[in-house]
Amino acid sequence: MHTRHLIIYAAALLLVVALTGGCAKKIVKPNDMPSPGLGMAGQGAIAEGELQGVQASLKPIYFDFDNYTLTPDAQAAIDYNAEVLKRFPTLAVVAEGHCDERGTAEYNLALGERRAGTVVQRLAALGIAGNRMSTVSFGSELPVDPNHNEEAWAKNRRVYVRVSK
Amino acid sequence: MKPTRLDDNAPAKTVSCLACQVLLSAILLICICSQPAFGKLLLDVDNPNLGKMPIIIPEFSTNQPGPLNGAELASIVKNDLILSGLFEIIEAPQPLPLNQGGEPDLVNLAKTGAQALVMGSFFVNGNQLTVECKLYDIGLQRLELGKRYSGSPADYRYIVHMFDDRLMEKITNLPGCFTTKIAFVDDSKSREIFSMDFDGNNLRQLTNTQTINMSPDWAPDGKGLIFTSYINRNPDLWYVSVDGQRLIPVSNRKGLNASGHFSPDGNLIALSLSVKAIPKIFIINTQSHIIKQLTNGLGNDISPTWSPDGAYVAYVSDQAGSPQIYTVPVNGGDPRRITLSTSYNTDPDWSRRGDLLAFTAKIDGRFQVCVIRPDGSDFRVLTNKGSNQDPSWSPDGRMIAFTSNRDGVKRIFVMDAKGTVQTPVSSIPGRSPAWSPRFK
Numbered sequence: 001m002h003t004r005h006l007i008i009y010a011a012a013l014l015l016v017v018a019l020t021g022g023c024a025k026k027i028v029k030p031n032d033m034p035s036p037g038l039g040m041a042g043q044g045a046i047a048e049g050e051l052q053g054v055q056a057s058l059k060p061i062y063f064d065f066d067n068y069t070l071t072p073d074a075q076a077a078i079d080y081n082a083e084v085l086k087r088f089p090t091l092a093v094v095a096e097g098h099c100d101e102r103g104t105a106e107y108n109l110a111l112g113e114r115r116a117g118t119v120v121q122r123l124a125a126l127g128i129a130g131n132r133m134s135t136v137s138f139g140s141e142l143p144v145d146p147n148h149n150e151e152a153w154a155k156n157r158r159v160y161v162r163v164s165k
Numbered sequence: 166m167k168p169t170r171l172d173d174n175a176p177a178k179t180v181s182c183l184a185c186q187v188l189l190s191a192i193l194l195i196c197i198c199s200q201p202a203f204g205k206l207l208l209d210v211d212n213p214n215l216g217k218m219p220i221i222i223p224e225f226s227t228n229q230p231g232p233l234n235g236a237e238l239a240s241i242v243k244n245d246l247i248l249s250g251l252f253e254i255i256e257a258p259q260p261l262p263l264n265q266g267g268e269p270d271l272v273n274l275a276k277t278g279a280q281a282l283v284m285g286s287f288f289v290n291g292n293q294l295t296v297e298c299k300l301y302d303i304g305l306q307r308l309e310l311g312k313r314y315s316g317s318p319a320d321y322r323y324i325v326h327m328f329d330d331r332l333m334e335k336i337t338n339l340p341g342c343f344t345t346k347i348a349f350v351d352d353s354k355s356r357e358i359f360s361m362d363f364d365g366n367n368l369r370q371l372t373n374t375q376t377i378n379m380s381p382d383w384a385p386d387g388k389g390l391i392f393t394s395y396i397n398r399n400p401d402l403w404y405v406s407v408d409g410q411r412l413i414p415v416s417n418r419k420g421l422n423a424s425g426h427f428s429p430d431g432n433l434i435a436l437s438l439s440v441k442a443i444p445k446i447f448i449i450n451t452q453s454h455i456i457k458q459l460t461n462g463l464g465n466d467i468s469p470t471w472s473p474d475g476a477y478v479a480y481v482s483d484q485a486g487s488p489q490i491y492t493v494p495v496n497g498g499d500p501r502r503i504t505l506s507t508s509y510n511t512d513p514d515w516s517r518r519g520d521l522l523a524f525t526a527k528i529d530g531r532f533q534v535c536v537i538r539p540d541g542s543d544f545r546v547l548t549n550k551g552s553n554q555d556p557s558w559s560p561d562g563r564m565i566a567f568t569s570n571r572d573g574v575k576r577i578f579v580m581d582a583k584g585t586v587q588t589p590v591s592s593i594p595g596r597s598p599a600w601s602p603r604f605k
Contacts, residue, residue, distance in 0.1 A: 066487065066509070104511040104525055104532070104554055105379055105597060106424045107481055107488050109393075109400060110437060110444040110465035113421045117442050135420055135439070136399055141356070141377045 046088065046165060054091065054163055057084055061119055063157040066103065068114040070122065078119055081161050082126035091163040093128065095119045097137040098144075098160070100153035105139055112137030119159045192316035192324060206281050206302050206309060206336045208251055210563060218280055218336070220246060221303075223257035225285035225296070233289065233321060238296070241325040242283055242332075244364055245343045248588055249333065249563070250581025255279040271306040279303055283332070285325075294318040298328040300335060310335045322366055342561045346601040348381040348390055349566075349577050352594035358392055358405065363559070363566075363579065363600070365590035371409040380424050381599045385431040390599065391415055393423050402436060416453050420444075424468045428475050429517075435459065435469035435478050446480050448495070459493060460500065470515045470522070472539065479503070479513045479522055479539070490524055492539060503541035512555055515539070518562030521582070523547075525554045534567045536582070547584030557600045566590075566598035 046054075059077040061070075070078070085093060097112030097119075116135035124130050145152035208218055222242050225235035246252040255277050262270035269282055282301040287294060293315055300310040312331060314324045326343035333341030348360045348371070358372040358381050372378055374396050381392040389406040396403065401417040402425045416422040420439030427434055428448075433456060437444045446459040446466045460466045464484025471478055472492075479492045482500070487508045493500040504510040509527035516522070521536045532552040537544045551571030558565055562582070569578045569589070577591035577598045 066483075103488075103509070103527075104468075106437075106468045107465075107483075107511045109379070109421060109423045110439075110467040110481075111483075113439050113444050114465050117439070121442075137421060138377070138395075139379075141379070 046091070051091070051163065051165060054084060054088055058161045058163065061115075061159040061161070062154065063115055063159075065100065065153070065157065066111065068111060068118050070118060075122070078122045079126065082123050082128055085123065085128050085132075085161075085163070088163070089129070089132070091132070091165065093120075093123070093133045094162040094164070095123075095133065095135045096160040096162055097135065097139075098142060098156055098158050099140045100156040101140045101143060101148065102153065103140065105141070109137050109139035112139045115157075115159050119161065123161075192314055192320060192327070194327070195313040206300075206304075208337050210251065210337050210339075215251075217251060217253040219253045219255045219278055220281040220283065221255050221257045221274065221277060221279045222246075222283045223261050225287055227287050229288050231289055233287065233294070233318060235285070235287070238285055238287060238321065238325055239283075241322055241364075242285070242298075242329055245326065245329040245341070246332075248364065248579055248581075248586060248590075249341065250583065250586040251337070269301060271301060271303050275303050281309075281336075285328075289318055292317065294321055294324065296321070296324050296328070298325075298332075300332050322362065326362070339561055339563070340603075342559045342564070342600075342603060345560060345603060347557070347566050347577060347579075347590070347598050348383065348601065349568075349591060349595040349598045350378055350381065350392075352575055352596060358390065359593070359595065360407065360601075361591060363564075363590070365577075365592055368592055369409075371405050371407070372412070373409075374412075380597055382426050383599055383601045384427055385429060385602050387602050387604045391425045391427065391434065393425065402434070415451070416449060426469050426471060428471050429473055430475060433475075435471065435480075437467040437469070446478065446493075448478075459495065468512055470513050472515050473517050473519045477515075477539070479515055481511050481513065490522065490537075501541075503537060503539065504544075505541065506544055510535075514556050514558055516558045516562040516582075517560050520562065523556035523558060523565050523567075525556065534565065534580075534584075547580065548587065550587075553578075555597050557598045559600045560603050564600075566600050568596040568598065 058081050061074045061077045095116035097116030099108035099112050120133045120135055143156045145155045222239050225238040227235055243254050262273040264270045280303055282303055285298045287296045295315045297313045302309045312328050316324055329343045330341040345363050346360050347363050350356045351359055355375045356378050357370055358378050359370050361368045376395040379393040381390045383390050389404050391404050393400050394403045400421050400423050402415040402422040404413045404415050418440050421437055421444050423437045425434045425436040434449050438447045444465045446469050448456045450456055462484050464482040466480055466482045469478045469480040477492050477494055481488050482491050488511050489502055490504040490510050490513045491500040491502050507526045510524055512525040514523045523536050525532050526535045532554050533546050534548045534553045534556045535546045551569050553567050553569045555568045556565045564579055564581055566579050568575050574594040575596045576589045577595050578587055578589050580587040
């Protein structure tokens with residue numbers, strides 16, 4: 001009986017370790033993203049193709065309805081983007097804020113600006129230089145999904161991080 | 166229907182003759198009503214129990230049939246009066262009963278139940294159109310108003326609207342605004358600014374920027390509009406002249422330069438700037454210098470609109486967690502929240518009469534145009550079909566233009582201030598209407 005209890009206890013312990021390990025928030029290091037190469041990190045010009053690669057590796061940041069606070073997923077996406085941006089310190093960064101179609105155009109313009117500003121603020125806290133970054137809000141004017149349902153709205157409430165030379 | 170009372174005791178009033186020149190081409194106006202008025206048709210528009218005035222508007226007559234036809238001229242009058250929400254059109258008897266002198270037989274016409282009659286006639290001489298319009302009081306059996314206009318045949322709609330403005334002044338003591346225009350943003354990918362007559366005619370494209378344009382607002386002199394545009398890939402404030410020929414940047418600061426609105430005297434512009442990261446209401450002058458920052462705090466502040474005396478600005482802020490409408494004195498003082506009943510209130514527009522603010526409220530998941538007094542009392546919902554947004558008052562404060570998707574696409578509608586008559590007017594899909602001032 002004693003042995004059997006031990007086995008059950010050990011199995012439960014293993015399960016707990018596995019679960020906590022799986023749930024722990026950790027920043028996924030962007031290892032598979034393009035790197036500047038040849039020790040030239042951030043120095044000199046970046047080829048157009050490389051710029052496109054950097055752009056493609058940046059993650060959109062999503063928001064809740066009528067809200068500009070960062071969800072855990074949004075924070076993780078920004079943290080990931082910060083790691084990418086640190087490797088290319090010469091690139092200019094524009095946070096582009098968008099809203100879903102619900103609400104009025106002008107209010108959504110302010111909300112999109114605030115979302116973009118929140119992203120820039122966190123990127124700055126993560127070490128991205130403020131003078132590299134700016135914001136632009138498109139409000140609800142440029143939906144990525146033109147449909148009128150929850151799924152589309154969730155995709156449209158976003159900040160894109162755009163890079164340019 | 167409750168008949169409208171005719172006031173026999175109104176003070177005597179003599180109509181003086183005048184000639185004036187107006188926009189576009191010279192339109193000559195001559196008053197042909199020579200008799201003094203001893204009583205008049207009167208609609209007290211502010212009476213909440215007001216009934217509609219029944220009126221007869223037969224085809225305009227002419228002895229020169231041509232491209233212009235009398236039915237169309239009469240239909241302009243009918244449409245203006247229907248859109249005002251104040252009149253009920255009574256079908257004209259065929260043929261119209263005339264007395265021996267060729268004047269309308271008002272005794273006979275009284276049997277129709279109509280209280281008023283508009284009789285029009287016209288002729289074209291070379292490149293000059295002359296239109297004569299008369300308003301009769303059927304009850305008092307007399308001519309109330311007579312006008313003769315001469316102008317280019319191309320301006321026939323404008324000429325008839327001019328008479329309707331005077332008709333409205335005669336009956337309600339405040340001139341109509343049927344000669345005004347509505348600007349709006351079309352619904353194409355590149356959202357261009359258009360203008361049209363208030364009834365949807367004479368559609369003109371003012372911008373061709375091939376970028377997103379938003380939130381047009383007329384300069385009080387009627388000569389141009391300010392609007393937000395992404396011409397330089399940032400939401401900047403621009404000015405365009407009504408002929409579309411001049412396009413000038415007004416504010417292009419970093420971040421938002423959004424929802425600009427002229428002060429009533431045209432010297433200042435209230436707008437939302439995010440120069441300090443959070444969108445706040447600022448006042449700039451027309452040379453783009455910042456005069457003052459009007460709001461503070463952590464909320465997103467947007468969509469300013471001025472009180473008619475220029476002493477207050479109403480705007481939207483989400484400082485309390487959801488967008489609500491506030492007013493703030495321009496010369497110092499604390500903001501005051503005026504919307505309390507629903508969770509999402511945006512897009513205020515302060516009536517030029519000062520008595521009401523129109524705005525958009527979210528009710529049961531859809532947006533509706535509402536009105537409220539500047540002190541936050543007397544909240545009323547005016548629309549209930551589809552989603553309705555972006556209210557803009559007419560310069561007489563008696564009508565509201567707005568965007569509605571009730572027919573499946575977003576289109577510009579107009580309604581009277583009580584919402585009793587709501588009519589689509591734009592021939593193309595559009596949004597964000599801005600009603601012009603009266604043109605001098």
